[in-house]
Amino acid sequence: MRARRQWRAARRRGWGRPGLLTLAGFAAFGGLQRALSTRNARIFFGGSLTAWTGLWMHRIAVTWLAWEMTGSAFWVGVVAFSDLAPAAFISPIAGAVADRVDRVKLTTISQAVIALEAASVATLVATGQITIGLLIALELISGTAASFLQPARQTLLPGIVPKGELPAAVACNSLVFNLARFIGPGLAGPIIAVFGVAPAVACNSLAYCLALLSMVLMRVEPEHRRGHPSTGSLLGEVKDGFRYIANHPGLGPLMMYAAMIAVLLRCVQELLPPFVERIFGRGADSLAMLTACFGVGALIGGMWLMARGRLEGATKVAIFSGLTQAIAVGGFVATGWFPFGLLCAAGIGFSASLHGTAVQTLAQTAAQPDMRGRVLALWGLITRACPALGALMLGTAGEAFGLRLPVAVAVLLALCVFAWGLTRMRRIEASLEAPPA
Numbered sequence: 001m002r003a004r005r006q007w008r009a010a011r012r013r014g015w016g017r018p019g020l021l022t023l024a025g026f027a028a029f030g031g032l033q034r035a036l037s038t039r040n041a042r043i044f045f046g047g048s049l050t051a052w053t054g055l056w057m058h059r060i061a062v063t064w065l066a067w068e069m070t071g072s073a074f075w076v077g078v079v080a081f082s083d084l085a086p087a088a089f090i091s092p093i094a095g096a097v098a099d100r101v102d103r104v105k106l107t108t109i110s111q112a113v114i115a116l117e118a119a120s121v122a123t124l125v126a127t128g129q130i131t132i133g134l135l136i137a138l139e140l141i142s143g144t145a146a147s148f149l150q151p152a153r154q155t156l157l158p159g160i161v162p163k164g165e166l167p168a169a170v171a172c173n174s175l176v177f178n179l180a181r182f183i184g185p186g187l188a189g190p191i192i193a194v195f196g197v198a199p200a201v202a203c204n205s206l207a208y209c210l211a212l213l214s215m216v217l218m219r220v221e222p223e224h225r226r227g228h229p230s231t232g233s234l235l236g237e238v239k240d241g242f243r244y245i246a247n248h249p250g251l252g253p254l255m256m257y258a259a260m261i262a263v264l265l266r267c268v269q270e271l272l273p274p275f276v277e278r279i280f281g282r283g284a285d286s287l288a289m290l291t292a293c294f295g296v297g298a299l300i301g302g303m304w305l306m307a308r309g310r311l312e313g314a315t316k317v318a319i320f321s322g323l324t325q326a327i328a329v330g331g332f333v334a335t336g337w338f339p340f341g342l343l344c345a346a347g348i349g350f351s352a353s354l355h356g357t358a359v360q361t362l363a364q365t366a367a368q369p370d371m372r373g374r375v376l377a378l379w380g381l382i383t384r385a386c387p388a389l390g391a392l393m394l395g396t397a398g399e400a401f402g403l404r405l406p407v408a409v410a411v412l413l414a415l416c417v418f419a420w421g422l423t424r425m426r427r428i429e430a431s432l433e434a435p436p437a
Helices: 002-012 029-035 039-070 073-084 086-098 103-126 132-154 163-195 197-217 234-247 251-270 272-279 284-308 314-334 338-366 369-401 404-432
Strands: none
Touching: 039 073, 039 103, 039 132, 039 163, 039 197, 039 272, 039 284, 073 132, 073 251, 073 272, 073 369, 086 103, 086 132, 086 234, 086 369, 103 132, 103 197, 132 369, 163 197, 163 284, 163 338, 234 251, 234 369, 251 272, 251 314, 251 338, 251 369, 251 404, 272 284, 272 314, 284 338, 314 338, 314 404, 338 369, 338 404, 369 404
C-alpha cells in the first residue's frame, strides 16, 4: 500500500509523464528527494557518479587489455585480483585510519593516487610500453588507494544528509554506483573498439580529477570529518573493530554471509572477457553490452529498494538476494545463447544490487558512530577482496576445467550458504532491524 501511495504521489509530481524519467523523478522513491536536498549531497553524489563512471570504463579496459595481451583467463583473474586484493590487507587498517583522521583529506589523497595510476596506465598503453607485470603492479597501487578511499568517503554520508534520511542516502549511493555501472561500459565499449584501450583508461584519470574538485567544493562540519581522537595504537583499534563486529549478534553473521556469497558468485563479473569470447564467441562491444546489462539490472534493484523506503525487511532482502543471484549465475554459464546471457546478467546485477544495498544499509544504521569507519572498511574488504579471491580461484580452475564446471560448483556451494543464512535470518533481523531504545 505504501509503495502504491508513493507511486500515485510521484505521478502527481509528473514522474509518469513521457520524457520526465530523470534522476529527479527517481528521487520521489523512498525519500531519495530528501537525501538530495542539501548542497553537500548533490556535490557528493555528482562526484561519485563521475568517478564511478570512470572506474567502470577503467575496469572494462584493463580486463580487455589483459585478455588481449595473454589470451589467458588466469591472467585476467590475476589483474582483477591485483585491483581488488589489497583490500584484504589494507581495509582493516584503512577503517581504523578513517575513524581517527580527517576523512575529507584522506578521500582527496586517495582519489589523487587513483587518478595518477590511471594516467600512468594510459600513457604506457599509448606508448606501447605496457606489460602484464607493469599492469599488475599499477593495479595493486590503485587497489591500495581504493581501500583507503572506500571507508573514508562512505563515512561522510551521515554528515551530508539528515540523520533520518541515512537509509535513503545509502540507497542513493547504490543507485549512483549502478547508474555509473550502466554508463561506464556503454562508453568504454565503443571507445575501445574504435580508439583502443588508452583513451578509455585516460577517461578514468579525468573522472577522478573532477571528483577531487567535488571534495574541494563540499563543506563538511568538523564533527563529521573525524570519527574520534586517537585512543591508542592503530593496531589496537583494528582489533577492536574486528572484535566489535564478531561479537555483534547481527553484523557478524550478516558479514559472514555476504563474504561467502561474494567469493562464490561475484567473481563471475570480474572475469567477463573469457566468458564473452569462450562461451559466447564475441568481442569488446558485446563485453560492454553484457556489463551494461549488469548495470541495468542493478539499477532496477536499487529503484525497487527506494520504492520500499524502509529498513524493515532489509535482512530478508539481503539473504534471499543470495539465492536469486545463484540462480541467475547458474543460468548465465549454462547457455551459449547471447540474448539469454544478457537477461541472466541483468538478473545477476539486480540480485547483487539488492544484496549490497541491503547489507550496507543495515551496517550503516546499526554501527556505533565511533565504529562506523571500521564496519564499512570490513564491508569494503568483502566487496573488493572476496570477489578478487573468487576471480583468482575461478581463473585458475578455468584454465584446467573450462569455465562452466567451476562456476556450477560455486553455484551449488552458494545454495548451501543460502541455507545457512536462512537459519540465522531471524536472529540477524531482531538485532539489526529493532527500533532504537
